[in-house]
Amino acid sequence: MEDGKLNSIFMQGFWTLTFPIYKQIREELSSGMLGNIHLVSTVNGVPTAAYEDWFKKETGGGMFLATGVYNTMFACMVFDELPEKILAEAYVNEKGVDEHGGVILKYKGGRMATMTYNGRSCAVTSYACIYGDKGTIEKDKDK
Numbered sequence: 048m049e050d051g052k053l054n055s056i057f058m059q060g061f062w063t064l065t066f067p068i069y070k071q072i073r074e075e076l077s078s079g080m081l082g083n084i085h086l087v088s089t090v091n092g093v094p095t096a097a098y099e100d101w102f103k104k105e106t107g108g109g110m111f112l113a114t115g116v117y118n119t120m121f122a123c124m125v126f127d128e129l130p131e132k133i134l135a136e137a138y139v140n141e142k143g144v145d146e147h148g149g150v151i152l153k154y155k156g157g158r159m160a161t162m163t164y165n166g167r168s169c170a171v172t173s174y175a176c177i178y179g180d181k182g183t184i185e186k187d188k189d190k
Contacts, residue, residue, distance in 0.1 A: 061120045068186060069124070072177070076125065081179025087125050087160040089118040089175045092168030101166060102144050109144040110166035111137065118175075122152055122160035125177055130154050 063069065075081070091114050101113045123129060130152035137148025146167055152160040165172070177184040 061117065063117055064120070064124070072184060072186070073124075075184055076177070080182050081177060081184065082181030084125060084177055084179045085158050086178040087122045087175065088178070089121055089160070089162045090165075090172055091115065091118055091163070092165040092172035094168055094171065102140065102142055102146065104143045108142070110147060110164050111145050111150075113166070115148070115150065115162065115164040118160075118162040118164060119150070119152065121175055122162065126154050126158060126160070128154060130160070 076084070093110075093114055101110060102108050132153040134151040134153070135148060137145035139145050147165040148163070150160075150162045150164075152162070154160070174185070174187040176186075
């Protein structure tokens with residue numbers, strides 16, 4: 048508290064970064080076993096019948112903000128930088144929020160990330176692939 052005023056910080060946390068699988072992926076990346084990484088591909092799908100607020104504009108809804116940001120964070124973690132260019136397309140419903148879409152992130156040196164997200168899938172789908180010139184990492188939420 049400063050001069051009788053309460054100071055506060057608003058912060059968004061990517062809780063998935065604390066998962067053991069992320070530590071394993073970072074170790075595999077730093078080992079050099081993949082060589083030069085050129086492509087990251089992610090898919091994320093969530094059955095949202097129980098999460099109707101995700102589709103309400105007035106509550107900040109939209110599937111990219113609910114789940115797609117994790118794909119973006121993953122790609123930026125792998126490449127250890129922010130993209131130079133972003134291309135995106137989404138289906139926006141009658142309520143004005145996105146239900147599913149695709150994003151391409153372009154990084155320095157011709158590296159890219161392709162990401163799809165879906166809020167009307169019938170099951171949780173989540174996987175990521177990291178493609179290097181010497182190897183590949185494929186991770187599925189169930190494996």
